[in-house]
Amino acid sequence: MNDIEKLTISGDRTFCICSSVREATVHIENNDQGIFIPAEKYPSLNNVVGQELLESAKRKNVRILIEYPARVYGIEFGKIEKAEFERTVVSSEFFGDNLRKGTILMQHNCWFYHVKTPVKPHLALARVAGYRHAVYGIATTHYPVLFQHPDYPNVMIATTCFSNLISTRFAPKEDWQEVMQALLSWLNNDSKVQCDWEMCVKPKFSRDEPLPASAELLAFRRNAEWFHKNIYFEHAGRIGVFEGFISGIDCTGRQSPRPKTRADCTGEAVMVAALNWAVNQNPASLEVAGQIMNTLFNGPELPDNNPESQTYGCLKFYEYYPAYYSDDNSRAAISCILASELTGNQEYSKNILRCLLSILRTTSPQGFRHGRLDNPSSFTEGKTWEYYHDENYVEYRPHYQASMWAAFLQAYVLTGHQDFLEKARNALRLTMEVFPNLLWTNGITQEYARLLLPLAFLVQVEDTEEHRNWLKTVTEKLLEQMQPCGTIREIMGNPAYGKYPAPKSNEEYGSTEASLIQKNGDPASDLVYTVNYAFIGLHEAAMATEDPFYIEAENRLADFLCRIQVQSSSHQYLDGCWMRGFDDELWEFFGSSADNGWGAWCVESGWTNTWIAATFGLRQLNRSLLCRNNSKHYRQIFPEILTEMQGVFRNITTNQNVATVAPGAE
Numbered sequence: 001m002n003d004i005e006k007l008t009i010s011g012d013r014t015f016c017i018c019s020s021v022r023e024a025t026v027h028i029e030n031n032d033q034g035i036f037i038p039a040e041k042y043p044s045l046n047n048v049v050g051q052e053l054l055e056s057a058k059r060k061n062v063r064i065l066i067e068y069p070a071r072v073y074g075i076e077f078g079k080i081e082k083a084e085f086e087r088t089v090v091s092s093e094f095f096g097d098n099l100r101k102g103t104i105l106m107q108h109n110c111w112f113y114h115v116k117t118p119v120k121p122h123l124a125l126a127r128v129a130g131y132r133h134a135v136y137g138i139a140t141t142h143y144p145v146l147f148q149h150p151d152y153p154n155v156m157i158a159t160t161c162f163s164n165l166i167s168t169r170f171a172p173k174e175d176w177q178e179v180m181q182a183l184l185s186w187l188n189n190d191s192k193v194q195c196d197w198e199m200c201v202k203p204k205f206s207r208d209e210p211l212p213a214s215a216e217l218l219a220f221r222r223n224a225e226w227f228h229k230n231i232y233f234e235h236a237g238r239i240g241v242f243e244g245f246i247s248g249i250d251c252t253g254r255q256s257p258r259p260k261t262r263a264d265c266t267g268e269a270v271m272v273a274a275l276n277w278a279v280n281q282n283p284a285s286l287e288v289a290g291q292i293m294n295t296l297f298n299g300p301e302l303p304d305n306n307p308e309s310q311t312y313g314c315l316k317f318y319e320y321y322p323a324y325y326s327d328d329n330s331r332a333a334i335s336c337i338l339a340s341e342l343t344g345n346q347e348y349s350k351n352i353l354r355c356l357l358s359i360l361r362t363t364s365p366q367g368f369r370h371g372r373l374d375n376p377s378s379f380t381e382g383k384t385w386e387y388y389h390d391e392n393y394v395e396y397r398p399h400y401q402a403s404m405w406a407a408f409l410q411a412y413v414l415t416g417h418q419d420f421l422e423k424a425r426n427a428l429r430l431t432m433e434v435f436p437n438l439l440w441t442n443g444i445t446q447e448y449a450r451l452l453l454p455l456a457f458l459v460q461v462e463d464t465e466e467h468r469n470w471l472k473t474v475t476e477k478l479l480e481q482m483q484p485c486g487t488i489r490e491i492m493g494n495p496a497y498g499k500y501p502a503p504k505s506n507e508e509y510g511s512t513e514a515s516l517i518q519k520n521g522d523p524a525s526d527l528v529y530t531v532n533y534a535f536i537g538l539h540e541a542a543m544a545t546e547d548p549f550y551i552e553a554e555n556r557l558a559d560f561l562c563r564i565q566v567q568s569s570s571h572q573y574l575d576g577c578w579m580r581g582f583d584d585e586l587w588e589f590f591g592s593s594a595d596n597g598w599g600a601w602c603v604e605s606g607w608t609n610t611w612i613a614a615t616f617g618l619r620q621l622n623r624s625l626l627c628r629n630n631s632k633h634y635r636q637i638f639p640e641i642l643t644e645m646q647g648v649f650r651n652i653t654t655n656q657n658v659a660t661v662a663p664g665a666e
Helices: 021-030 051-059 173-187 215-231 263-280 283-298 326-343 349-360 385-390 398-415 418-434 444-461 465-479 531-545 548-564 605-621 631-644
Strands: 008-010 035-037 064-067 077-082 087-090 111-115 121-126 142-148 155-158 194-196 232-235 238-249 255-261 323-325 372-374 524-526 581-583
Touching (some): 021 035, 021 051, 064 173, 111 142, 215 238, 215 283, 215 548, 238 263, 238 283, 263 283, 283 326, 326 349, 349 398, 398 444, 418 444, 444 465, 465 548, 548 605
Parallel strands (some): 064 155
Antiparallel strands (some): 008 194, 077 111, 121 142, 142 155, 238 255, 524 581
């Protein structure tokens, strides 16, 4: 676990690395150099530091840095614990102006000792809110992880392991450079030492290096291969799709998979396989695309295939869990429609239509749907799907609504069913009347990003000056956050309208979903909620209008995404993917991991990787996401499915004057 020898160290290094206390004792007898005793067996315990070593070092004025010892003379340790919500915080002036008190660093899920002896820590583990600085101060409950022995100030003790900083992916790199340089310089009798290293999980390209002409094709191929190697799985004769990898990084630097089967991830992954067939003529991908759709619509885990059910045709949030999200179902349907067109597989067309009509029949006359309906709890006290069909309901939150409007417009193109068009168009009109004062979920930027796709589809369906103006208005607002490197930073909106803002106290950190940033201006991009949807939205806007305004923005974002695709030889399950959080100033994957379960380092197969990869694939084919080729087929089978869905065929005249809900009223 010792990465110290992997460091590129410059300066006159005089300290010695000893693998054990015994070796350090022998060294002190013959030398007066500083000694670093790393935790070679971390997280197992092995080193015991007795009084003899401490007295010898004091007598010869030798400095010692020892990591994660089992025992140290004069120090009383308590229990060993694994960090969960705690982050490393600078808690003294030891590191000088380059690393001020209150600076936050990540050691991820490290193991550490509690210290019972009163000490003055230079670094402590604490549950703190903030991006790179503890905005509410260091929490009262904190745990020293680096301190000088109160009786032997020439001895520095770490109650966890620092020497594994490369393999366990400490972040951010530039701050840990300051820590290691300060510690090694201290060991070096204050003679300055510089150090550097290569990160084991890093962006594919730097900010400025020239990209090869084939960068986009390579990015697509690498991600498609990542899906095949790490995300698609076979069980009981079916092909499933893993949700991704959790954000937490363990003491070996590894992230665990999330082996949940979700309808959105499963459905969205279909288009990556189909595009890999269309772009690269990979027959394995052609086969997988059909198998995944079979799992999605015919497997026991995800579809509601009971004709008597109020959610008949819908897809479950995840396996056997009867929560039905309109946005998840809609993105799965859009993906399967594209895959069917690319592969010529129309076997699941009826299932796709049932899914879309199930969403439509629980959508209000104004064109909005409750983001989530549960069966049976949403259908108690006599409520049926007709209750939601007739309910006057508006929610100006594109996070839950925009994918549905895009799916409705796609359905209209294929079926000609007017209700799909009217509900989508009316809802977009009402939303633009209050824009930009929208309800927001983890950030306001994501709400703008999600609006692009349905607005671009609407221009393709009805190319009017008004619809083009709507698209331009939203895009201009979104691109206010586009940076010179091409990314789109996250910001939060009006606090009164926010659902999951940044934590408002240290105690709130990690307690719920949350933004990647602590305040507007923090240089984080969100690839789960914003950048991914902005990419496909800008692509569709460019295809719909052929306007250089959209083309340039899409190209800049494509350049950025090529650069930050993960490269790793030691963690090959991550090689070729995109993670959630990226800091364009640090140029590494980083963010405030206040989101419980989906922090900055999470890898979401569906929302993130499918939409980025699919957009690269569509760019290779120079085609739109909106499908038209199979409309004759869909129109032939639509009347049968429409009748089956019990009354969705009723022509509801959309009343644009019905009472609406003001932003923030939920």
